[in-house]
Amino acid sequence: MKRLNNSENATEDQVIALFEFATEGIILTNKKGEIILINPAALKLFNYEKEELLGKSIETLIPWRFHHAHLQYRKAFNEQPANRTMGHGRNLFARTKDGREFPVEVSLSYYRQDDTLFVIAFIVDITQRKRSEQSMLDQRAQLEKITADMRKLNAELETKVEQRTRILQEALKELEKSQREVNEALNKEREMNEIKSRFVSMASHEFRTPLSTVLSSAALISRYTKEDEQDKRDKHIKRIKDSVKHLNELLEDFLSLGKLDEGRIKAETSAFNVQEFLEDLIDEMKSTQKEGQLIDQHYSGGKEFVTDKRLLKNILINLLGNAIKFSAEGSVITLDIREQNDYLMLSVKDEGVGISEEDQRHLFSSFYRGKNAVNIEGTGLGLHIVKRYIDLLKGSIRLESSMNSGTTVFVRLPISPI
Numbered sequence: 001m002k003r004l005n006n007s008e009n010a011t012e013d014q015v016i017a018l019f020e021f022a023t024e025g026i027i028l029t030n031k032k033g034e035i036i037l038i039n040p041a042a043l044k045l046f047n048y049e050k051e052e053l054l055g056k057s058i059e060t061l062i063p064w065r066f067h068h069a070h071l072q073y074r075k076a077f078n079e080q081p082a083n084r085t086m087g088h089g090r091n092l093f094a095r096t097k098d099g100r101e102f103p104v105e106v107s108l109s110y111y112r113q114d115d116t117l118f119v120i121a122f123i124v125d126i127t128q129r130k131r132s133e134q135s136m137l138d139q140r141a142q143l144e145k146i147t148a149d150m151r152k153l154n155a156e157l158e159t160k161v162e163q164r165t166r167i168l169q170e171a172l173k174e175l176e177k178s179q180r181e182v183n184e185a186l187n188k189e190r191e192m193n194e195i196k197s198r199f200v201s202m203a204s205h206e207f208r209t210p211l212s213t214v215l216s217s218a219a220l221i222s223r224y225t226k227e228d229e230q231d232k233r234d235k236h237i238k239r240i241k242d243s244v245k246h247l248n249e250l251l252e253d254f255l256s257l258g259k260l261d262e263g264r265i266k267a268e269t270s271a272f273n274v275q276e277f278l279e280d281l282i283d284e285m286k287s288t289q290k291e292g293q294l295i296d297q298h299y300s301g302g303k304e305f306v307t308d309k310r311l312l313k314n315i316l317i318n319l320l321g322n323a324i325k326f327s328a329e330g331s332v333i334t335l336d337i338r339e340q341n342d343y344l345m346l347s348v349k350d351e352g353v354g355i356s357e358e359d360q361r362h363l364f365s366s367f368y369r370g371k372n373a374v375n376i377e378g379t380g381l382g383l384h385i386v387k388r389y390i391d392l393l394k395g396s397i398r399l400e401s402s403m404n405s406g407t408t409v410f411v412r413l414p415i416s417p418i
Contacts, residue, residue: 047097066093092105107122139178221236296334300337308393308416354401393414
């Protein structure tokens, strides 16, 4: 049996690190509701040591008064399992080791291995959010009381209409201002909840499939011990490699987004040979092309161009990767680059499934995926990251597409000072 190479071991370490260093609590239980895996964030959340929870019932972490209802809910879930994302309106509570209760939001996912059901729970402490919501409600009630008081005062002091009217007008202006602030805060909270829900739902789905493939293939490899079964071992080793590669791509997207959000990625410009750059890029993309696919590359311009070579490479890898992913076998992908008036003009054209007008309005948003791409692997972060890279280079991006007629992406980058 072949051993995993260093690259695959490194990727496995990254997957373990994602579980160990996640900021949300993650718990894996079996069909009986027994805890079989729990990450450090969850241990810290409930103030337990790992040895105190492994093998224990999940009800250990739930207040006593909810035990009976939760047992019924868990039984129903096991009979008809279904993914449930955060934000479904349920008021849920958890209990720490010392008996302290706190509100939580829980996302449930599941997978089967050898006909055995396993349930994954993503847990977030929303104590601060509940306090913020209560504070907003209290502020709104207070503002409404002020409005009522002002109206009563205006009725009682009709003899001083002009003076009281001015006071009322000022009070109403402040009220409207405060109301706008409250609404803006609530809208921002709602948007953050939606982004978090999309992330948790997407992550649980995208990670579950390759992980299940790795587990099943690793188990099957051990059954093929004869020399004449090498082709069967190779088949499952390839499945493991493909799944690990997909996991690595997911991690790279998450890491890139995190670095961008933290401001850790800066444009570092230098002069480089464009033709050599493109030849290396096309050669690197060959390993991802489908059977019979061709990248038709054209370049016209000077020998060198000045920009951030690393960011430009990431932009083109992402755009070409999308074209390959969403195009059929035997299709042609056209990469056209030309230098024009101190600008580098790039276009990537494919013959793929295309993008609807409705989806085009949201493609550069984080975690957004087109309706005709739900069955194709991806995080919904690629074009969002590309747009932010192009913004760092002071460039622009736009696309033209229609359903089943392919997509063309246009990028315009200015020459940068060294």
